[in-house]
Amino acid sequence: DAGVTQSPTHLIKTRGQHVTLRCSPISGHKSVSWYQQVLGQGPQFIFQYYEKEERGRGNFPDRFSARQFPNYSSELNVNALLLGDSALYLCASSLIIIGLAGRWGDKNIQYFGAGTRLSVL
């Protein structure tokens, strides 16, 4: 089975431009989360979506937005790019999220894609 797929793998943009990153979850997974990993740091949570609704948002400016489609794929959009937005953007999917599972289990585990490396010049 295919894992989490992200496109494009690499992207170069200039300051002020906008960018759209795409993610396809593992087949059957209904939740997608986005993380930003700046070079030399751990990933930082940006968004989580489940059943097309936003279920969580990290401490990122409004320039960052996302959505989830009926087929559970997702897009992350970043407007007015800054140099500091240069990072590896990771997408993760899971079958379900808490509330439906009742308690933690393997269905809640997040699986990551290989990421999109964004360079802002």
Next chain:
Amino acid sequence: AQSVTQLDSQVPVFEEAPVELRCNYSSSVSVYLFWYVQYPNQGLQLLLKYLSGSTLVKGINGFEAEFNKSQTSFHLRKPSVHISDTAEYFCASSQAAGNKLTFGGGTRVLVKP
């Protein structure tokens, strides 16, 4: 708020030697803990997880970790490393399934021949 601290940013180790990567977490409620590995130019791969039950957790590739609630630690160990274990390792926590993962800063392991 949750936080995860990885006490070593880099760990050099010789091939076939043991390695321990240290991780401490802070949380006022029940917490779920994970170790992920990131090979160069790749995404994150789950090594192991602690959800409940036995405090000694075994993962893939010969890694294991021990959950210590009193010391709020979740240290990762491998008794004998290989060159192929050269990678960056991230400890992460979550307070609820599917909720956000909070990551530590990572520990870069360099296995020397």
